[in-house]
Amino acid sequence: MDFTLTEERSMLRDMLGRFLAESYEHEMRQKLLASGQSHSTETFASLAELGILGALFREEQGGFGGEGFDIAVVFEELGRVGSIEPILGNAVLAGHLLATLGQGAQDEMIGSVISGETVLAFAHAEAGSRFDLSHVQVKADIAAGGITLDGVKTHVINGGDAQVFVVSARESGEAGDEAGISLFLVPANTPGVSVAVRTNIDGTSGATVTLSEVQLQEDQRLGKAGGSFAAIEAATAQAILAVSAEALGAMESAKALTVSYLKERKQFGIPIGKFQALQHRMADMLIEIEQARSAVVNLASALDKPRPIREREASATKNLIGRVGALVAEECIQMHGGIGMTGEYALSHFARRLTMIDHQFGDVDHHLERFIALKSA
Amino acid sequence: MDLNYTSTQDAFRAEVAAFLSENLPEHIREKVRLGKRISKADTEEWNAILNAQGWLAPNWPQEYGGAEWDAVQRQIFEEECCLAHAPRLVPFGLTMLAPVLLKFGSEAQRRHFLPRILNGEDWWCQGYSEPGAGSDLAAVKTRAVREGDHYVVNGQKTWTTLGQHANWIFCLVRTNTEVKKQAGISFLLIDMNTPGVTVRPIELIDGEAEVNEVFFDNVRVPVENLIGEEDMGWTYAKYLLTHERTNIAGVGFSNAALTTLKKVAAGTLAGGRPLDQNPHFAARMAQVEIDLMAMRTTNLRVVSAAAAGQAPGAESSMLKVKGTQIRQELTSLLRRAAGPDAMPFLPEYLEGGDNQDPMGPEHAPAAAPNYFNMRKLSIFGGSNEVQRSIITKAILEL
Numbered sequence: 189m190d191f192t193l194t195e196e197r198s199m200l201r202d203m204l205g206r207f208l209a210e211s212y213e214h215e216m217r218q219k220l221l222a223s224g225q226s227h228s229t230e231t232f233a234s235l236a237e238l239g240i241l242g243a244l245f246r247e248e249q250g251g252f253g254g255e256g257f258d259i260a261v262v263f264e265e266l267g268r269v270g271s272i273e274p275i276l277g278n279a280v281l282a283g284h285l286l287a288t289l290g291q292g293a294q295d296e297m298i299g300s301v302i303s304g305e306t307v308l309a310f311a312h313a314e315a316g317s318r319f320d321l322s323h324v325q326v327k328a329d330i331a332a333g334g335i336t337l338d339g340v341k342t343h344v345i346n347g348g349d350a351q352v353f354v355v356s357a358r359e360s361g362e363a364g365d366e367a368g369i370s371l372f373l374v375p376a377n378t379p380g381v382s383v384a385v386r387t388n389i390d391g392t393s394g395a396t397v398t399l400s401e402v403q404l405q406e407d408q409r410l411g412k413a414g415g416s417f418a419a420i421e422a423a424t425a426q427a428i429l430a431v432s433a434e435a436l437g438a439m440e441s442a443k444a445l446t447v448s449y450l451k452e453r454k455q456f457g458i459p460i461g462k463f464q465a466l467q468h469r470m471a472d473m474l475i476e477i478e479q480a481r482s483a484v485v486n487l488a489s490a491l492d493k494p495r496p497i498r499e500r501e502a503s504a505t506k507n508l509i510g511r512v513g514a515l516v517a518e519e520c521i522q523m524h525g526g527i528g529m530t531g532e533y534a535l536s537h538f539a540r541r542l543t544m545i546d547h548q549f550g551d552v553d554h555h556l557e558r559f560i561a562l563k564s565a
Numbered sequence: 566m567d568l569n570y571t572s573t574q575d576a577f578r579a580e581v582a583a584f585l586s587e588n589l590p591e592h593i594r595e596k597v598r599l600g601k602r603i604s605k606a607d608t609e610e611w612n613a614i615l616n617a618q619g620w621l622a623p624n625w626p627q628e629y630g631g632a633e634w635d636a637v638q639r640q641i642f643e644e645e646c647c648l649a650h651a652p653r654l655v656p657f658g659l660t661m662l663a664p665v666l667l668k669f670g671s672e673a674q675r676r677h678f679l680p681r682i683l684n685g686e687d688w689w690c691q692g693y694s695e696p697g698a699g700s701d702l703a704a705v706k707t708r709a710v711r712e713g714d715h716y717v718v719n720g721q722k723t724w725t726t727l728g729q730h731a732n733w734i735f736c737l738v739r740t741n742t743e744v745k746k747q748a749g750i751s752f753l754l755i756d757m758n759t760p761g762v763t764v765r766p767i768e769l770i771d772g773e774a775e776v777n778e779v780f781f782d783n784v785r786v787p788v789e790n791l792i793g794e795e796d797m798g799w800t801y802a803k804y805l806l807t808h809e810r811t812n813i814a815g816v817g818f819s820n821a822a823l824t825t826l827k828k829v830a831a832g833t834l835a836g837g838r839p840l841d842q843n844p845h846f847a848a849r850m851a852q853v854e855i856d857l858m859a860m861r862t863t864n865l866r867v868v869s870a871a872a873a874g875q876a877p878g879a880e881s882s883m884l885k886v887k888g889t890q891i892r893q894e895l896t897s898l899l900r901r902a903a904g905p906d907a908m909p910f911l912p913e914y915l916e917g918g919d920n921q922d923p924m925g926p927e928h929a930p931a932a933a934p935n936y937f938n939m940r941k942l943s944i945f946g947g948s949n950e951v952q953r954s955i956i957t958k959a960i961l962e963l
Contacts, residue, residue, distance in 0.1 A: 479859040482862035508855050
């Protein structure tokens, strides 16, 4: 039992924290977004150079980390500044799938993901799939000449930035079946692939990817035919850890902004932080954020455990993060008053991101129900 | 960062579990399992068994007969005791007074009082709260006036838990009325057999008289029973309170309560299906379990951050608020699970008698009394509102 970070992870956290504190401000992000960019290519290149992407992969995969606590450390720092850089869908989801399932030449792409040259995206969700990972309807038709993909993928994180998609498609069975789901590596420039990019309310970037008679070769299949569900679920558990840690960073920043504001803002002649009505709400928020930190620690520690333990912790953590995220977003806005609602002020970004994290990879209700189901299983 | 227990810690857990399974008397285990009341004799019997093993004082130095365990060992011990349905250790001597004696007492006081706590000669109670000094503890008025080799004590303490069993009481008394209220308090040990001490029980909402009023009428206390220096009592009192809060998260209790709740909910039919399949009940049960999973880690993070033998600081206030919310929710769910069978009040059964069959399932008779009893959790040891104010000052610095 040890609650301290290793020296390597402390250094990683400090280095990343320093770099982002200096280079990633609210105003800078809002300017990027106003100019129609999905992220800062310059910052992304620097992050890759600093080894941040490498920290998300294991040594045997070409990285130097890849464990739960590496992901947690990196994403807490990213969340602290409200980063919108393409790391989650790219490295944590698609990159992880490629690294765990890839064979031969497929595997070699990881090097260019770590160096930041190649951006991947995971095209999995579909209209109506909501949070059900097995709801895959996009068809993969297997014929002698090759494979044909047809269908529409939605909410593809940083889909507009990707050179290569990891696409899930169904070879057999029907929506809701865990068996029959395969993964394919599809370059964005493949004929029949079209990408419609949009910006989400929290500033992150999503895309709808339409696949019209997309022709693939057998060697573009990632992993076993029809047997990718377990890997998708494991990658999603990693993504749940990543966004939970990101949320924790965002909570810490929102809390810090609010504490400062309570000290500065005067009404009735005194700082509003002197009013007990606000003090006790702030104390409750602090307690809940510590619970959120524990939930992140729990999941980071469970990521390599057997599936039933890992998934139960994933649902527990995501449920708690969703509840605390909403509390922090709503309470911080309320305690700021009108200023907390202005787009110009950094809190608005944290509040939007915290709220939207509950809409990714399952919300509080989804994970509460799933936690109950996993318990009785 | 590593949440796994070491093989040494696993072995320790196994050793504790084996000891409990062999040595915890069945009649006591059964009372705790069913939420019945633990008598003075039960506590003394169990204390003696633990003391023979050297485990009665987990946080004391070995030099004074303690186990001198680290934070993780203490946590493991507490968890296993709760799961085995061992009675809780009555904290007043063991975990409240003893740390104060060890830190601020004289060597003579340590050598005299500590062994008597272990061997059961003394039963301590806490003389802190007064009718006019609850959350504002520093407002204590009980007066101690020095007369030669004695202090003469007059006043009243209240909410004195298990004071009916005690022969000694440690008290906050006012020795100086000329200074700021915190600066005029002393920490005094009083033999309750001294003439002028009267104990009056207070019956509470659960029908039990667990707490008392203690009156002092010209009680003469030898000056050697003063801890540390006169007028420095507030410092010692706060030190004691942080120790009081070290186990305040009650994780072991909550673990055991959750295990019981799950069993009860699975074995209770409600509307033709087990209660744990009622989506509303299942959701509340799952929600509190998720909070408890995080709380286990929060608790270990806080207690393991404090140096060995030391109490955590203001962080223990977080444990108190969240830990008691979880405990109260669990007792609330246990009460709800009992349905109409929670209504009959069966004091003879709760006192350990078996001549009266309880109506309904075995857990039902204690469900409501325990729920009502546990309302105290967010009130005592510094109310949860006081804890929030501590967090505000010490952590948020507002």
